[in-house]
Amino acid sequence: MRKKIIAGNWKMYKTAAEAAELIAALKKDIGGVTAVDVVVCPPFVHLSSAVEQSRSCSIAVGAQNIYWEEFGAFTGEVSGPMLTSIGVKYVIVGHSERRQFFGETNETVNKRARAVLKAGLKPIVCVGEVLAERESGRTFDVIRDHVTGSLAGFTKEDMLKVIIAYEPVWAIGTGKTASAQQAQEVHKFIREVLLKMFDKATADATRLQYGGSVKPENIAELVAQPDIDGALVGGASLKADSFAAIVRNSMS
Numbered sequence: 001m002r003k004k005i006i007a008g009n010w011k012m013y014k015t016a017a018e019a020a021e022l023i024a025a026l027k028k029d030i031g032g033v034t035a036v037d038v039v040v041c042p043p044f045v046h047l048s049s050a051v052e053q054s055r056s057c058s059i060a061v062g063a064q065n066i067y068w069e070e071f072g073a074f075t076g077e078v079s080g081p082m083l084t085s086i087g088v089k090y091v092i093v094g095h096s097e098r099r100q101f102f103g104e105t106n107e108t109v110n111k112r113a114r115a116v117l118k119a120g121l122k123p124i125v126c127v128g129e130v131l132a133e134r135e136s137g138r139t140f141d142v143i144r145d146h147v148t149g150s151l152a153g154f155t156k157e158d159m160l161k162v163i164i165a166y167e168p169v170w171a172i173g174t175g176k177t178a179s180a181q182q183a184q185e186v187h188k189f190i191r192e193v194l195l196k197m198f199d200k201a202t203a204d205a206t207r208l209q210y211g212g213s214v215k216p217e218n219i220a221e222l223v224a225q226p227d228i229d230g231a232l233v234g235g236a237s238l239k240a241d242s243f244a245a246i247v248r249n250s251m252s
């Protein structure tokens with residue numbers, strides 16, 4: 001049985017005071033939830049305080065990126081051991097915004113995901129097609145390429161810690177959710193790719209999140225699909241009431 005996982009990707013939003021307020025409200029509302037894993041991913045500058053604030057509740061904290069070297073002259077970067085040292089548990093890698101605006105490729109996503117594992121953390125590896133790729137019938141090719149490229153060289157043991165987030169780029173921040181059927185079709189395909197790369201046990205055990213305009217109103221239908229194990233939420237994770245409602249509705 002795969003435990004559901006709902007993660008909030010705050011992207012580049014929230015000042016320190018706003019971040020503290022949001023975590024405090026979440027803690028009060030869903031801080032005792034253990035039936036699903038709940039993760040918040042604030043910007044780097046708020047990670048330490050988010051970890052401190054959520055220490056006495058079930059909410060875990062994730063980062064939005066990582067650099068693959070452990071230390072050195074890499075101005076502006078943050079490493080795995082640094083994240084581990086402050087109590088972060090998850091790291092998002094390969095988000096489409098990083099692929100689109102910061103030159104991320106399958107190769108760099110792979111390096112980052114390995115760095116996450118090396119630091120003893122769990123990577124949330126993002127994959128997803130852009131609109132032109134979907135419209136030209138290349139969705140499955142793109143997904144296969146993202147999954148095999150991002151997880152190249154991974155062992156079955158490594159996969160015990162990996163979460164894959166399918167985020168169709170055309171559904172991110174657009175209000176256009178993939179239908180539950182469209183999402184399920186791709187999630188099922190990702191399991192087939194994992195089966196070929198690893199084995200059936202690994203394909204069956206890996207948690208797959210959907211991301212792209214997830215809201216309190218559509219989460220239940222999404223997680224009712226056999227291969228969807230949770231969500232990576234952007235916009236709706238920035239408000240305590242909508243994120244808490246998503247967490248609650250994912251359990252019903």
Ligand code: 13P
Nearest residue numbers: 009172173212213234235
């Ligand atoms: P939205 O939920 O705002 O569409 O963003 C999805 C996303 O990119 C999460 O990583």
